[in-house]
Amino acid sequence: MVHTEVGLIAVVAVCLLTLAIGVFGVRVSRTTSDFYVASRSVGPVVNASAIGGEYLSAASFLGAAGLILSQGADALWYSVGWTAGYLVLLVLVAAPLRRSGAYTLSDFAELRLESRAARKVSSVIVVLIGVLYLLPQFQGAGLTLHTLVGAPGWAGSVLVAAVVLVIVVSGGMRSITVTQAFQYWLKLTALVLPLAVLLVHWRHAGGAGAPQLHVADWVEPMQGRYATYLVYSLMVATFLGTMGLPHVVARFYTNIDGRAARRTTIGVLGLLSVFYLLPTVYGVLGRIYSFRLVRSGHTDAVVLELPSDMLHGFGADLLTGLLGAGAFAAFLSTSSGLAVSVAGVLSQDVLRGRSDRVRDFRLATALVVGATLVLLVASTGVPVARAVELAFAVAASTFCPLLLLGIWWRGLTAPGAISGLVAGGTLSTAAVIAALAGYHAPGIAGPLLAQPAAWTAPVGFAVMVGVSLVTAGRRPPGVMRTMVRLHTPEHLDVDRGSFDPERPTARPAEPTAHRGAQRRPATM
Amino acid sequence: MSREIDAQSQLGEALLRSLMRAQLRLAAVVLLLLAGTVGALPLIFVLVPVTRRAHLLGIPLPWLLLGLLVYPVLLGLGWFYVRYAERNEAGFVRLLDRE
Numbered sequence: 001m002v003h004t005e006v007g008l009i010a011v012v013a014v015c016l017l018t019l020a021i022g023v024f025g026v027r028v029s030r031t032t033s034d035f036y037v038a039s040r041s042v043g044p045v046v047n048a049s050a051i052g053g054e055y056l057s058a059a060s061f062l063g064a065a066g067l068i069l070s071q072g073a074d075a076l077w078y079s080v081g082w083t084a085g086y087l088v089l090l091v092l093v094a095a096p097l098r099r100s101g102a103y104t105l106s107d108f109a110e111l112r113l114e115s116r117a118a119r120k121v122s123s124v125i126v127v128l129i130g131v132l133y134l135l136p137q138f139q140g141a142g143l144t145l146h147t148l149v150g151a152p153g154w155a156g157s158v159l160v161a162a163v164v165l166v167i168v169v170s171g172g173m174r175s176i177t178v179t180q181a182f183q184y185w186l187k188l189t190a191l192v193l194p195l196a197v198l199l200v201h202w203r204h205a206g207g208a209g210a211p212q213l214h215v216a217d218w219v220e221p222m223q224g225r226y227a228t229y230l231v232y233s234l235m236v237a238t239f240l241g242t243m244g245l246p247h248v249v250a251r252f253y254t255n256i257d258g259r260a261a262r263r264t265t266i267g268v269l270g271l272l273s274v275f276y277l278l279p280t281v282y283g284v285l286g287r288i289y290s291f292r293l294v295r296s297g298h299t300d301a302v303v304l305e306l307p308s309d310m311l312h313g314f315g316a317d318l319l320t321g322l323l324g325a326g327a328f329a330a331f332l333s334t335s336s337g338l339a340v341s342v343a344g345v346l347s348q349d350v351l352r353g354r355s356d357r358v359r360d361f362r363l364a365t366a367l368v369v370g371a372t373l374v375l376l377v378a379s380t381g382v383p384v385a386r387a388v389e390l391a392f393a394v395a396a397s398t399f400c401p402l403l404l405l406g407i408w409w410r411g412l413t414a415p416g417a418i419s420g421l422v423a424g425g426t427l428s429t430a431a432v433i434a435a436l437a438g439y440h441a442p443g444i445a446g447p448l449l450a451q452p453a454a455w456t457a458p459v460g461f462a463v464m465v466g467v468s469l470v471t472a473g474r475r476p477p478g479v480m481r482t483m484v485r486l487h488t489p490e491h492l493d494v495d496r497g498s499f500d501p502e503r504p505t506a507r508p509a510e511p512t513a514h515r516g517a518q519r520r521p522a523t524m
Numbered sequence: 525m526s527r528e529i530d531a532q533s534q535l536g537e538a539l540l541r542s543l544m545r546a547q548l549r550l551a552a553v554v555l556l557l558l559a560g561t562v563g564a565l566p567l568i569f570v571l572v573p574v575t576r577r578a579h580l581l582g583i584p585l586p587w588l589l590l591g592l593l594v595y596p597v598l599l600g601l602g603w604f605y606v607r608y609a610e611r612n613e614a615g616f617v618r619l620l621d622r623e
Binding site: 228 | 532550558566569576591595610
């Protein structure tokens with residue numbers, strides 16, 4: 001165990017710094033829309049960093065290296081999938097999603113399907129995915145504080161929950177955009193610096209390997225009887241699930257237009273590509289120096305334990321402190337982004353109808369954070385990266401078909417979309433709950449439940465298409481107008497319909513479709 | 525021409541349809557390239573077992589591919605997509621501006 005002071009100081013410093021930026025940095029959250037998105041005044045570099053900062057969660061910072069340490073080559077697919085998901089998002093949804101003007105996936109459902117029921121169903125799934133994704137963040141925080149200072153497991157979770165609550169309630173999205181951009185660079189630094197020191201030390205020690213590096217079922221890919229299915233199912237979940245994550249969608253609204261959304265996504269791809277080189281090296285070094293974690297089953301801690309396993313004295317404490325700071329940055333950024341998105345949906349669609357929207361938003365944040373803490377107590381400790389990937393599987397089975405069919409196929413109807421969301425959502429959630437509860441099904445059902453996306457996502461698609469074809473008469477009347485809105489560049493002066501996610505705040509004089517400054521005369 | 529789109533005339537619909545088709549075709553090309561490169565790796569590892577054990581520059585080939593080389597491929601595909609997606613849109617805008 002390291003000296004606890006450095007770790008404690010590091011964690012407290014990150015929490016205070018995050019709080020300071022969040023609460024005092026930008027004091028402009030006057031209107032409700034500031035809470036939801038940063039009024040679209042954020043530049044592409046800041047925005048790409050913010051997306052990266054928000055996306056790189058406990059799973060990327062701790063979990064990816066942990067799984068590589070225990071499972072070897074097959075675990076490399078997690079990092080690849082989490083990056084490739086952005087390529088799929090870029091190619092199929094980035095620009096249309098931004099052009100839709102939707103804050104949330106529920107907004108998108110209502111805009112495209114012209115149905116309040118579709119909106120409600122989407123909102124339920126947003127909350128479901130959000131809580132599933134928050135769970136491993138809080139779990140990782142507990143693990144980190146335990147590793148750093150020996151605190152009981154709940155302490156870290158409660159600390160992160162408290163900080164997130166204060167930031168979100170006091171500043172909303174605007175403050176979080178600045179915080180998130182800062183978090184990406186903090187996380188990258190917190191992984192790169194210790195790694196450089198550790199690699200130099202490893203070279204000096206003779207660059208030795210270890211016998212456990214050469215075990216065939218670790219170093220070679222496609223291990224185990226169902227490896228082909230499991231790897232491809234993981235690919236389906238991560239490649240298709242990214243676009244359906246609530247906090248990712250909200251981020252896209254902060255781009256100025258669809259073109260900027262595409263360019264920002266390229267930036268994100270670059271930032272993630274750099275970041276995901278690092279967990280692999282941590283996993284391999286961990287295999288040499290921290291193999292004891294594989295025996296004890298605590299591989300999620302490898303990033304934090306590696307310095308004290310390789311070095312001694314104050315230097316090791318410093319590196320551990322820096323890694324702990326980065327890990328906390330990861331929990332705080334992802335958790336606050338998710339909390340904002342999920343609370344936004346919850347307050348708009350479930351608590352709606354009361355007088356004060358800002359108060360609803362705060363209440364919703366408290367509910368979401370509280371529910372996650374309760375679930376944390378009830379779940380068994382699945383590895384952090386696995387737990388996050390299960391949330392991807394639900395997103396790939398629900399919002400992925402909704403977005404793809406909604407954007408590219410005029411034939412999608414509200415009954416079709418709702419049936420698909422319910423079918424894909426129910427099946428994938430059932431599998432995820434079985435996995436989180438630690439249930440291992442016998443025979444072929446085992447892999448099917450452990451990694452459900454490869455069959456639940458096609459079911460979601462098939463049901464949406466099938467029911468839409470049967471109910472072809474109930475196509476939304478404004479679907480053509482919506483398609484114009486989703487696919488034409490913003491500077492063209494065409495009618496994009498009147499949908500406005502801010503409509504409840506009654507600002508009809510300022511439709512989102514035509515943004516005054518860039519409007520230009522019609523050309524005929 | 526943009527009034528044709530506003531009026532949702534047959535011409536307007538055809539214009540929009542052509543833009544959507546071009547963008548979807550481009551997306552399909554990029555996704556096929558993704559499937560043919562990154563997506564094919566597990567299948568290659570299974571069908572050609574030698575690739576699981578091969579080394580390049582002292583690093584096991586699968587680790588070199590999945591840990592490093594996959595990322596420039598993803599970035600390259602993204603760059604390719606953005607370039608041609610913007611070109612498609614510029615073509616659409618020129619079409620509307622005509623007359």
